[in-house]
Amino acid sequence: AQTVTQSQPEMSVQEAETVTLSCTYDTSESNYYLFWYKQPPSRQMILVIRQEAYKQQNATENRFSVNFQKAAKSFSLKISDSQLGDTAMYFCAFMKPFLGGAQKLVFGQGTRLTINP
Amino acid sequence: EAQVTQNPRYLITVTGKKLTVTCSQNMNHEYMSWYRQDPGLGLRQIYYSMNVEVTDKGDVPEGYKVSRKEKRNFPLILESPSPNQTSLYFCASSRTLYPGGSYNSPLHFGNGTRLTVT
Numbered sequence: 001a002q003t004v005t006q007s008q009p010e011m012s013v014q015e016a017e018t019v020t021l022s023c024t025y026d027t028s029e030s031n032y033y034l035f036w037y038k039q040p041p042s043r044q045m046i047l048v049i050r051q052e053a054y055k056q057q058n059a060t061e062n063r064f065s066v067n068f069q070k071a072a073k074s075f076s077l078k079i080s081d082s083q084l085g086d087t088a089m090y091f092c093a094f095m096k097p098f099l100g101g102a103q104k105l106v107f108g109q110g111t112r113l114t115i116n117p
Numbered sequence: 118e119a120q121v122t123q124n125p126r127y128l129i130t131v132t133g134k135k136l137t138v139t140c141s142q143n144m145n146h147e148y149m150s151w152y153r154q155d156p157g158l159g160l161r162q163i164y165y166s167m168n169v170e171v172t173d174k175g176d177v178p179e180g181y182k183v184s185r186k187e188k189r190n191f192p193l194i195l196e197s198p199s200p201n202q203t204s205l206y207f208c209a210s211s212r213t214l215y216p217g218g219s220y221n222s223p224l225h226f227g228n229g230t231r232l233t234v235t
């Protein structure tokens with residue numbers, strides 16, 4: 001079974017700083033997807049970024065980028081120029097896609113990120 | 118607007134009193150799922166459904182039931198709630214991945230239901 005580990009329960013940085021959230025996972029699969037979800041106080045689950053394992057290039061979405069190290073099974077999220085609105089719980093998630101099958105996500109424990117003014 | 122709607126948003130109940138949390142999606146998605154979120158554990162899958170009348174257990178199904186009589190609805194039923202089911206619950210839906218397709222249909226989540234069982 002796949003597992004996802006986020007070793008930083010809480011992090012805090014000053015506005016405009018860069019912060020990196022760590023995520024490691026364990027799987028024997030070669031084809032899979034990785035995600036970072038943001039959960040602000042409103043409790044919404046917002047997809048921040050996703051990475052397909054067969055793509056070597058790291059995904060980027062504006063100020064959010066990932067460092068995907070497939071051999072090390074590491075998938076960290078970097079937030080550049082952090083903003084107060086980035087304050088949220090962040091979840092790393094793994095998914096092995098099954099053709100015609102369940103799109104099950106396996107989540108990490110979450111990292112609570114606080115951006116201070 | 119494409120969305121997954123969960124109700125209620127907050128629910129406080131007592132041990133043993135049956136309750137249902139409703140979930141409805143308007144995107145014609147085949148796949149629907151329930152997760153519970155607990156501190157330090159992240160989100161864990163309770164049940165999922167591949168289509169109408171097709172449901173299966175996730176990782177933590179004990180104490181829960183589901184049904185999928187219509188494609189859009191996927192209610193979560195707690196026949197006899199207990200305090201250890203106090204949690205934040207999420208419903209989610211997506212299209213099913215078909216051969217030749219790429220994964221461009223991420224899970225759409227509802228806004229969550231905060232359940233407290235006393």
